[in-house]
Amino acid sequence: MKLWGIDLGGTKIECAVLDSENDLAVVARKRLPTESDKGYDHILSQIKKLIDLVAEEVGEKPVKIGFATPGVSEPETNLMKNSNTTCLNGKPMQKDLEDILGIPVKLANDANSFALAEALMGAGKEYPNAEVVFGVIMGTGVGGGLVVNKKIIGGHHGIGGEWGHNILEENGHPCYCGKKGCVEQVISGPALERFYEQQSGEKLSMKTILEQYRQGANVHASATVERMLEYYGRAISTLINVLDPGLIVIGGGVGNIDLLYTEGYERIKKYIFNDGIITTPILKPKLGDSAGVFGAALL
Template identity: 60%
Template sequence: MQTYWGIDLGGTKTEGVVLSSPSPDAVVIRKRIDTEAHKGYDHILKQMVDLIESLQAETGLKPERVGFSTPGTFDPARQAMKNCNTTVLNGKPMKQDLARLLKLPVEVANDANCFALAEATMGVVPDVVPNFQTVFGVIMGTGVGGGIVIRAKGRDKRPFVLNGLQGLGGEWGHNILEENGHPCYCGKRGCVEQVISGPALQRYYQQVSGQELAMQEIIDRYQQGNDLIASQTINRMLEFFGRGISVILNILDPDAIVLGGGLGNIDLLYTEGVERARKYIFNSREIHTRFLKPKLGDSAGVFGAALL
């Protein structure tokens, strides 16, 4: 039996899955363990190898290859990880080390890429745009990230992740959106992530109001219409989302954009957020791209890893 094996490496939890086919209904086994990232790089590798061995023992199956979803990017030029918020991974040859330890071919992709691949292959996109050519997957939550999925041409029309020459494909979260905006850990100011991520919006509300609120509370106050600063914060999010996503529309012109992460649940992004983007696209204010809510929830990362 052909099987698909994926590992979703998170800062706190690491999840493994075995699929009997590329479908969310074809789960043979799923299992989560603690990542224990504080114990260092070698321990993280051991946790992932142990998880795969546990999946093998419980199913009696053996993988031919394994895909890994990671909290950063594998740089093909340097053959090392970079931009990982699990910082012990940065600069490490994780792909090679996993292949050596497992004695198997492995593929590594950023978690946003895996999210995009899963939703494009077995999630919401096939339901709405089955013959797509390009899909952009957005992560808007604690951070802002993205992934590009393209359908191959010719006889083999399987979707694949566009990683790019330097592993930067889809990385829209660190383009400058607000001139002289808030400093970002990447070294620039006013990055998309520092403007429309959840923490950035909460920070803006607190700076203006002097009151610290969770993002959901800000949304609730906006919907109740009794908090001027909450309205100001949400309008800021919508305006800058429109500006930021218009760049993706102008460059990729995708068939669909799937909005994941905690902020992807905000209905206004699919209506007013898209309306704001109309002002900035190079297409006479017309947007035919479908903006879609994800279907797979927190399973998208590990499913996407299995599809790599």
């Protein structure tokens, strides 16, 4: 039986079909724009349209399907919450999709889907004995996904792995979640760019900040990178102290910064509850932006 998955993003919806549970070869992939500004019902119609197009291409319809979603379905109410595609919040998305598609649907947060795909198809293939895999997203936002023994741990409230909304900087910048100084408001790309602008009065992209840091002549670039490394060390050490994963995979634009895997790795030693010893593999993802849709198919 083919495995079908949908990655529902703010700007695009992607569908992927894998050959079978025993052969994860990609049979088909296709994208359509989300057009979320047109509302919830339009997003559902775009999903249905995309699945129909892919079904025509592969010559069969899905019998069940997984979805990687922004936000999460609340286990007690089955209503969506915590989605930055705000028109999804408060909606019974799983039920509505099952009604429209006529097949069983399983939803998982996009960060959890990323973690599952990397654990089973990506970086985790190099560490088959890693029982606990944590997937970190560090980009425009900061999130996380937890996989234990090849299964997503969604948790009692559906917020398992929500690393990005723990307070990292006391009385820091306000977060949309209602708290101040969340991990997302300290080491996401926009947060680091905001810090640089506050220090220098100049607005630069993170890429340019890093270039100027390497040149060594911009004190504000140096302060921004120092802030990133120090708070990254603190935040990752907390993950390791609580979960002690056998593998951490870091996705997202900020996750591409090589310093996180060298100097950032050293900073973790300052805070880990293990006499400064750390052997946890921390890797870049192997699947690129395919992880979300592959993880959805693996659900």
